[in-house]
Amino acid sequence: MAHFQxxxxxxxxxxxxxxxxxxxSGIRGLKLEVTDVRAKFKYDDHKPVEHRTAVAGRLTARSQGLDAPAAHQQLRRLDRIGPWKS
Known part of the structure; x- marks a missing residue:
């Protein structure tokens, strides 16, 4: 309880x-083994151009898994959509 209160x-x-x-007696615990992850990448088109460019750069630098295609898509969307207009 100290954690929550x-x-x-x-x-x-x-x-x-x-x-x-x-x-x-109603508390149950589970130990799960994660065998697969499906994730969604949110492109945040409302973020400033500088932020979106920096995210693409960090993805390119990290270069793990699908980072490169995600960075490419981010930059493609940036070229296509441009800055957010409210």
Whole structure:
């Protein structure tokens, strides 16, 4: 509870006392092994041109996985869309 309510304001946690005692048996834990990740890349066309160019540069420099194609797409969109107009 200290993580969620660091200032206190909760009853002592005792398995034999209310209000938390009866709830503790309902807690379940899982250990998962991640075998696959599917992610979405958000291009943030509303961000300033300088920011979008910097992101593409960092992706190119990092050069892992699909970084290069994502950087290429970011720069292509930047050339096509240009600065955000509100």
């Amino acid at each position: 660091p200032d206190g304001d909760h009853a002592p946690i005792d398995p034999d006392q209310p209000p938390y005692g009866r709830m503790l």
